[in-house]
Amino acid sequence: MEVVFLLVFVSGVLVACSIGGFIYSIRNDEHEHVDRLALAPLRDDNEAPRRA
Template identity: 50%
Template sequence: MSVLVLQVFVSLMLVAGSVVLFAFSVRHRDYEHSDRLSLFPLEDDSARPAPPSPPPSQSDFPR
């Protein structure tokens, strides 16, 4: 009988913990994080790309 009481107690603590964490998340508006990230630009348009490097010459290769 004590195992059943322990199992019910642990289950209720898990449920209570999940409710508390959900309330904390809603209060701090964490659920909108993915929406904010999707609105950020992927790359800065004002940045210039690096100039391409010149192709290697024949003297760069070992013989």
């Protein structure tokens, strides 16, 4: 029975972590680069990463 309380606590922590990750991603404007990031798998492995 106690394990359920633990599970609820763990799920709460996971929710908090996922929300934290989401906030971090939005603050870094990663959602604005989805089209560019979607191309990453198409690039050659030996291609150097480009940064502006």
